[in-house]
Amino acid sequence: MSDTAAQARFVGPVMRAGEIGEAVIEAIHEDNTDRKIEVEEHESYFRVKVEGECLLTMATVSNILGREVLVSDIEMNMPSFEGFIRVETEKMLFLSK
Amino acid sequence: MALLKMEEWYDLARETNWTPSYASEEELYPETMSEDFGIPLNVWETFDEPYKVSYRDYVRAQRDKDVAAYSVKAALARAEFFKNASPHWKALLALHFSAVCWAEFHSASCFGRMTRFGRAPGMRNMATFGTLDEIRHGQIQIYFAYEFLKHDAVFDWCHKSSKTENWIIISLRHALDDIAHTRDGTTAGVMLNMGLEQSFTNLQFVALSADAAKCGDHSFATMLQSIQTDEARHAQIGEPLVRILCENGRKKEAQQMVDISFWRMWKQFSALSGIGMDYYTPLEHRENSLKEFMEEWVIGQFGRTVEAMGLALPWYWDYLKHDIATFHHAQQIGVYVYRATQWWRPIASVSPAEREWLEEKYPGWNDTFGKCWDVVTENIRNGHYDKTVPAPPPLICNMCHLEVSGVAGGEWQPVDYHVDLDGRRYHFCCEPCKWIFELEPARYKGHRSIIDRAFDGTIGPELDDFLNYMGQSEPERGVCGYDYQWIDGYDTPVAAE
Numbered sequence: 001m002s003d004t005a006a007q008a009r010f011v012g013p014v015m016r017a018g019e020i021g022e023a024v025i026e027a028i029h030e031d032n033t034d035r036k037i038e039v040e041e042h043e044s045y046f047r048v049k050v051e052g053e054c055l056l057t058m059a060t061v062s063n064i065l066g067r068e069v070l071v072s073d074i075e076m077n078m079p080s081f082e083g084f085i086r087v088e089t090e091k092m093l094f095l096s097k
Numbered sequence: 098m099a100l101l102k103m104e105e106w107y108d109l110a111r112e113t114n115w116t117p118s119y120a121s122e123e124e125l126y127p128e129t130m131s132e133d134f135g136i137p138l139n140v141w142e143t144f145d146e147p148y149k150v151s152y153r154d155y156v157r158a159q160r161d162k163d164v165a166a167y168s169v170k171a172a173l174a175r176a177e178f179f180k181n182a183s184p185h186w187k188a189l190l191a192l193h194f195s196a197v198c199w200a201e202f203h204s205a206s207c208f209g210r211m212t213r214f215g216r217a218p219g220m221r222n223m224a225t226f227g228t229l230d231e232i233r234h235g236q237i238q239i240y241f242a243y244e245f246l247k248h249d250a251v252f253d254w255c256h257k258s259s260k261t262e263n264w265i266i267i268s269l270r271h272a273l274d275d276i277a278h279t280r281d282g283t284t285a286g287v288m289l290n291m292g293l294e295q296s297f298t299n300l301q302f303v304a305l306s307a308d309a310a311k312c313g314d315h316s317f318a319t320m321l322q323s324i325q326t327d328e329a330r331h332a333q334i335g336e337p338l339v340r341i342l343c344e345n346g347r348k349k350e351a352q353q354m355v356d357i358s359f360w361r362m363w364k365q366f367s368a369l370s371g372i373g374m375d376y377y378t379p380l381e382h383r384e385n386s387l388k389e390f391m392e393e394w395v396i397g398q399f400g401r402t403v404e405a406m407g408l409a410l411p412w413y414w415d416y417l418k419h420d421i422a423t424f425h426h427a428q429q430i431g432v433y434v435y436r437a438t439q440w441w442r443p444i445a446s447v448s449p450a451e452r453e454w455l456e457e458k459y460p461g462w463n464d465t466f467g468k469c470w471d472v473v474t475e476n477i478r479n480g481h482y483d484k485t486v487p488a489p490p491p492l493i494c495n496m497c498h499l500e501v502s503g504v505a506g507g508e509w510q511p512v513d514y515h516v517d518l519d520g521r522r523y524h525f526c527c528e529p530c531k532w533i534f535e536l537e538p539a540r541y542k543g544h545r546s547i548i549d550r551a552f553d554g555t556i557g558p559e560l561d562d563f564l565n566y567m568g569q570s571e572p573e574r575g576v577c578g579y580d581y582q583w584i585d586g587y588d589t590p591v592a593a594e
Contacts (some may be wrong), residue, residue, distance in 0.1 A: 009401055009405065013302065017323050042307045042384060043307040043308075043310045043311045043384050044306045044307045044309070044310035044318050044322065045303055045306070045307065047324070070154070071150075071154070072150075072154045072155075072157055072158035072161070073158075073161075075150075075158055075326055075329075075330060076158055076161055076162050076165070076323075076326055077326070078326060078329060079299075079302065079303045079306075079322045079325035079326050079328075079329060080299050080303050080325060080329050080394075080398075081329060082145060082398050082401070082402070083402075084336055084402075084405070085333060086147055086148050086150055087147070087148050087149050087150070088102070088103070088104050088149070089102040089103045090102070091102060096405060097405045
């Protein structure tokens with residue numbers, strides 16, 4: 001196993017900069033309170049990195065934005081992600097293995 | 098009436114396999130189109146989509162994605178961004194659209210194969226959306242590029258290029274034919290998703306969008322990211338396929354599929370993204386170098402994914418780390434000095450300030466690749482334009498079909514990787530390209546490189562013969578994008594070697 005694999009893996013979405021993206025950062029902090037979280041900013045996108053596993057619920061994002069947000073709204077603004085994704089109606093989960 | 102949640106009906110709705118009575122399983126899924134690797138159908142049926150989406154939600158999301166991307170384009174069209182863009186960015190747009198439009202459109206047929214011949218209902222479901230995605234990617238990029246045609250006939254090549262025998266197009270077509278268009282549905286599912294869509298499309302469609310945004314080309318940046326939101330979803334076909342193969346004694350085969358396809362795509366993106374990011378993006382708008390983006394998206398993100406799936410990093414991983422700092426620099430020299438063989442107007446991008454950036458990002462660049470540019474620069478300063486174009490054609494790799502190259506200057510250690518087979522010698526640019534050939538010589542040996550075609554008489558001996566063969570009429574032959582004015586930044590001559 002390589003050095004990179006031996007370290008704890010950070011997983012989570014890569015989001016386009018914008019309203020949904022900002023709300024996703026906030027929601028991930030609320031949905032993953034017991035995990036280490038890092039946000040890496042680039043010119044047109046940012047990475048949200050959560051140690052081990054990342055949960056993103058539509059209820060939290062909707063609450064932050066004050067309107068209903070669906071998984072498809074997240075997809076529109078998520079050009080990539082790290083980890084293995086699992087998608088349900090009300091949440092997205094990013095797994096490290 | 099409340100709608101059921103997707104997960105409450107999804108599994109039942111997508112179970113479309115049945116026990117055939119009028120045709121055998123072999124007839125339904127012929128091996129050439131649907132390799133089963135000796136794994137029974139009921140095991141393939143355990144394929145569970147990581148990224149589930151209903152057709153209703155898919156249509157809604159795609160409609161909204163198109164509205165967003167086309168709205169940005171419409172809003173910015175009046176700003177006449179293209180007319181005012183630098184020759185750097187125009188070269189990048191021409192290269193991107195000419196190489197990518199048709200490649201994406203062709204991918205629809207690969208996903209169509211997975212849709213028909215995928216052994217699992219879940220795989221077929223994901224591939225159906227993937228097919229629609231790739232049609233969209235072909236259409237949206239042709240449409241965006243069409244806008245530029247009134248300013249620059251180069252964009253005619255967005256449609257035309259795939260049907261030509263231009264050497265760069267031969268290279269890309271050979272690679273995509275290998276991993277996507279001449280493989281059965283299962284193998285293509287692993288190769289296309291893992292070797293291309295989970296690794297390198299991130300480089301061209303997300304990382305490059307950062308450069309585009311810095312450049313003020315928000316239309317292009319939005320389009321790139323919009324496309325990649327589809328790729329991020331349908332590329333997840335690869336994960337369950339690899340897991341099923343590994344859990345059923347076919348890890349070696351899965352590993353080989355990833356190792357082959359990843360290398361084949363790396364060579365393509367090294368030239369496409371590498372030249373685009375490190376040379377064609379205007380200096381003041383570069384977010385990162387190719388090497389830095391590769392470390393983030395591929396060495397990092399993709400490497401961790403491969404290992405977390407239970408596979409090993411490809412055996413050539415250490416060599417890759419060397420290649421990400423060298424190969425595209427050599428290809429950039431070739432693209433510029435053989436510029437007539439390109440349909441766009443290549444940019445040298447080696448002004449003193451640009452060289453300083455290259456040296457900072459790639460320590461040692463001035464003493465290696467910079468030595469070649471010293472000669473080009475000095476010849477232009479002395480008005481010897483003819484000396485900036487080599488007389489002999491380059492040696493072309495019989496696998497990636499790009500130029501066989503090395504690190505110039507003090508680190509010049511040329512190695513002729515070759516295979517002698519059936520009375521002829523095949524040349525390769527590196528050990529991994531040779532390795533792929535040797536895995537299956539019968540698969541590759543019949544393909545002739547552009548140079549092979551010159552030697553066997555398919556192409557006549559003159560430069561005009563070459564250019565005409567490649568479909569390039571006189572106005573379609575590349576010239577220096579800055580008409581050599583980039584050397585104005587050099588105040589004092591440097592010694593040519």
